[in-house]
Amino acid sequence: MGKVVAAAAVVCTAAVCAAAVLVTRHRMKSSGKWTKAKAILRELEEKCGTPTGMLLQVADAMAVEMHAGLASEGGSKLKMLISYVDNLPTGDEKGVFYALDLGGTNFRVLRVQLGGKENRVVKKESDVLSIPPHLMVGSSHELFDFIAAALANFVATEGEDFVLLPGRQRELGFTFSFPVKQLSLAFGTLIKWTKGFLIEDAIGQDIVGELTKAMERVGLDMHVTALVNDTVGTLAGGQYNHPDVIAAVILGTGTNAAYVEWANAIPKWQGPLPKSGEMVINMEWGNFGSSHLPLTEYDQSLDAESLNPGEQIFEKIISGMYLGEIVRRVLCRLAEEASFFGDDIPIKLRIPFIIRIPVMAAMHHDDTADLKLVGSKLKDILEIPNSSLKMRKMIVEVCEIVATRGARLSAAGIFGILKKLGRDTVKKGEKQRSVIALDGGLFEQYSEFRNCLKNTLKELLGEEVSESVNIELSKDSSGIGAALIAASHSQYLETEES
Numbered sequence: 001m002g003k004v005v006a007a008a009a010v011v012c013t014a015a016v017c018a019a020a021v022l023v024t025r026h027r028m029k030s031s032g033k034w035t036k037a038k039a040i041l042r043e044l045e046e047k048c049g050t051p052t053g054m055l056l057q058v059a060d061a062m063a064v065e066m067h068a069g070l071a072s073e074g075g076s077k078l079k080m081l082i083s084y085v086d087n088l089p090t091g092d093e094k095g096v097f098y099a100l101d102l103g104g105t106n107f108r109v110l111r112v113q114l115g116g117k118e119n120r121v122v123k124k125e126s127d128v129l130s131i132p133p134h135l136m137v138g139s140s141h142e143l144f145d146f147i148a149a150a151l152a153n154f155v156a157t158e159g160e161d162f163v164l165l166p167g168r169q170r171e172l173g174f175t176f177s178f179p180v181k182q183l184s185l186a187f188g189t190l191i192k193w194t195k196g197f198l199i200e201d202a203i204g205q206d207i208v209g210e211l212t213k214a215m216e217r218v219g220l221d222m223h224v225t226a227l228v229n230d231t232v233g234t235l236a237g238g239q240y241n242h243p244d245v246i247a248a249v250i251l252g253t254g255t256n257a258a259y260v261e262w263a264n265a266i267p268k269w270q271g272p273l274p275k276s277g278e279m280v281i282n283m284e285w286g287n288f289g290s291s292h293l294p295l296t297e298y299d300q301s302l303d304a305e306s307l308n309p310g311e312q313i314f315e316k317i318i319s320g321m322y323l324g325e326i327v328r329r330v331l332c333r334l335a336e337e338a339s340f341f342g343d344d345i346p347i348k349l350r351i352p353f354i355i356r357i358p359v360m361a362a363m364h365h366d367d368t369a370d371l372k373l374v375g376s377k378l379k380d381i382l383e384i385p386n387s388s389l390k391m392r393k394m395i396v397e398v399c400e401i402v403a404t405r406g407a408r409l410s411a412a413g414i415f416g417i418l419k420k421l422g423r424d425t426v427k428k429g430e431k432q433r434s435v436i437a438l439d440g441g442l443f444e445q446y447s448e449f450r451n452c453l454k455n456t457l458k459e460l461l462g463e464e465v466s467e468s469v470n471i472e473l474s475k476d477s478s479g480i481g482a483a484l485i486a487a488s489h490s491q492y493l494e495t496e497e498s
Contacts, residue, residue, distance in 0.1 A: 034390070036338035041397060044330055047296045048405040054292055055412040055460060061290040062416025066283070071267045079284040082266065083232045083258070084185040085485055086274035089240045091117050093487035096162045098170060098222065100151060100211075101479040103177030103230055104195050106130050107147065109154045110479045113162050114487055120240075123161050124480065127154055140202035144214035152220040170222045171490055173482030176207055177230045185489055188227045225486040229282045230478040231258040236280075236485045237477025238437025245435045247417050248474065251410060251449075252440030255319040257285045259417050285413060286315030293317065294405065298329040305352075314413070318406040320442035324355035326402050331395070340391065341384055348382045355381065361446040364399040371396065400448070407449045411456035418461075418469065426465050437474035444473060 062078075069080030093114045101108040110126040129150050135143045155170065164170060178197070182188035186208050193199060202210065208224045215222055228236075235248035235258045247259035261281045263273045299317055302325060303309055306316070316322045332349055334340035341349070348354060359377055366373040371392040378384040378395070414436055418424045423434045443450050458466040 033338050033340070037334055037340055037394060040330075040334055040338060041394060041401075044296065044298075044398065045401050048294055048401050050294060050405055050408040050412075052459060054294065055408060055415070055456070057292040058290060058409060058412040059416040059419055059460065061292055062285075062288060062413055063420040065288060065290075066416070066420045069283075070261070070265065070281070073268060075268075077287050077289050079282075079287070081182065081229075081282040081284060082269065083228065083280040083282050084182060085226070085228065085232055085236070085280040085489070086263070086276045086278055087488045088236050088260065088278075088280065089484040089488045091120065091240065091243075093484065093490075094165075095168070095487065095490075096158075096164045096170065097483040097487045097490075098151075098155070098172040099175065099233075099479045099481075099483035099486070100147070100172060101175040101177075101230070101233075101482065102147070103175065105136070107150075108479050109151055110483060111154070111158065111162060112480060112483045114484075121480070125157075126479065136197045136199070138199060140199050140205060140210055141214075143199055143202070144210045145217060148211065148214035148218045148220060151215070151222070152218045155220060155222070168492060171225045171486045172222050173226045173228060173233070173484070173486035174208065174211065174224050175228055175230050175233045175478050175482040180207060180227070180229075182227065185226050186224055223491060225491060226482065226489055228482050228485055229256070229258065231256040232280050232282055233478035233481030233485065234437055234439045234474055235259070235481065236488075237479075237481030238435070238472065238474040240481070240484050241474070241477075242435045242437070242472055244433040244470075245437045245472070245474075246421065246423070247414070247434075248437040248439070249410070249414060250440045251319065251438065251443040251453075253319065253321045253442075255286050255315050255410075255440070257283045257413065257417065259283070259421070261421075283417075286312045286319070288314035288413070293409070298326050298333075302326065302329065314409070318410050318413075320357040320440070320446075321353075323402055323406055323442075324357055324360045325353050327360055327398050328352070328355045330398050330402070334394075340394075346382050346384050349384075357442055357446065360399050360403070361448070363396060364403060364446075364448050366396065403446065403449050404452055407452035408456045411453045411460060414453075414457055414471075415460045423469070424461065424465060426468065432468060434469045436469070436471045437477065438471050439474050439477060444475060 065076045065078045066080060069076035069078040094116045096111060096113055099110040106128050108126055108128050110124060112124040113122040115122040135146055178194055179191040180188035181191055188207055190203050190205060190207055192203060208227050212224055231248055231250050234250060235245065238248050239245040247257060249257045258280055260278055263269060263277055263279045266279060293313065302322065303313065303316055328349065335345040335349060359381055363374045363377050370389055374392040374395055375387050378387050415424065418434060423432065454471055457469065457471070461469055
């Protein structure tokens with residue numbers, strides 16, 4: 001009997017020891033997992049670091065590239081496109097003006113009644129329409145006929161509140177957010193389509209001419225006064241509300257900037273200088289590149305696998321389309337090298353661009369004690385049902401690192417524009433105010449990003465100068481901005497002045 005008990009005790013002890021070994025191994029494995037995860041995170045933090053000195057170098061590089069792009073075509077990664085907008089709205093504009101905003105699968109039509117300095121925007125109405133998928137890959141004739149017909153239907157609903165001055169033709173500002181080679185305010189040839197469009201017979205054609213012919217075919221008597229980029233429209237809309245606006249930046253799915261330049265500071269400008277002495281420049285700053293930009297292996301792989309390798313590097317590290325994808329790539333490495341989500345990598349995590357900005361922002365903004373929202377996003381989007389608080393905290397930290405780098409670099413870009421214009425210092429006896437009109441879902445909806453950008457710009461400007469520089473949200477102003485540019489460049493202005 002004693003031998004049996006003893007044998008049982010030995011077996012029991014062995015089982016306990018084996019269990020203890022398993023527990024120890026599990027703890028060691030778990031400990032090793034977190035150690036590796038922390039090392040990956042610290043490396044990310046270090047490589048995404050944006051100390052003030054680096055941001056100043058980025059701003060200097062931006063200003064240098066701006067000069068080079070203004071000097072000659074192809075002289076810089078910044079295209080520094082001449083917009084031919086030499087008069088921004090002053091507030092004196094009167095009459096009915098229309099806008100057409102085409103930048104994706106939807107387009108917007110808008111009309112506005114302007115009442116001059118005292119009444120400003122008396123009334124405005126707009127409508128948003130979807131473009132059927134087959135028209136995005138059909139013919140130029142079909143697409144513009146569809147748009148012109150929709151515009152004609154919209155004009156037909158013009159009520160008595162909108163008063164067109166006698167003997168005048170309706171005028172339109174056309175926001176066209178695709179690559180265009182612009183040769184005058186109302187003439188531009190399409191370079192290529194993006195955003196899912198592929199209409200071969202439109203490439204190389206004058207976009208204003210195509211729209212005008214389509215309007216004639218549907219019997220719509222309307223003059224296209226201005227062809228503008230959405231950033232230029234945002235600048236016009238912003239300045240109409242804030243006369244001190246000197247630049248506009250869009251931080252949404254993509255990113256771009258436009259600003260007001262002295263015409264005599266554009267060496268590549270040919271012909272007589274405009275009467276205003278000014279010219280709006282569309283920077284196309286998404287293509288900015290510099291050896292000072294803090295790029296990581298995640299950025300390099302994203303760029304290599306993109307549709308435009310080696311291009312739009314600045315856009316790929318600061319805009320809404322890419323920030324969530326960078327986070328996903330970091331999480332993939334955590335899963336592969338640190339078994340962050342367990343032994344298997346979640347299938348959904350392998351899907352490119354599955355983490356969109358609203359998801360990233362929601363996780364970053366989660367202020368609940370147990371980061372409950374982060375857990376629900378992991379479950380709903382990535383199908384990861386169980387996540388520890390430790391894991392959730394690390395994911396928030398990844399979002400913080402990626403968003404902070406994007407926001408601080410965006411601020412450095414804005415500082416570069418201010419530097420180019422000599423507005424980065426306070427001149428004795430002068431009280432100049434500089435306002436930046438900012439639009440885009442990333443800036444508007446991602447408060448951590450927005451606050452970081454604003455604080456970084458203050459850091460770069462210094463306390464004294466930052467008091468004279470403001471960032472103002474200029475929501476959806478590209479459409480009304482196009483109508484305002486049509487008003488400020490109306491075909492009837494010269495006859496009024498004479």
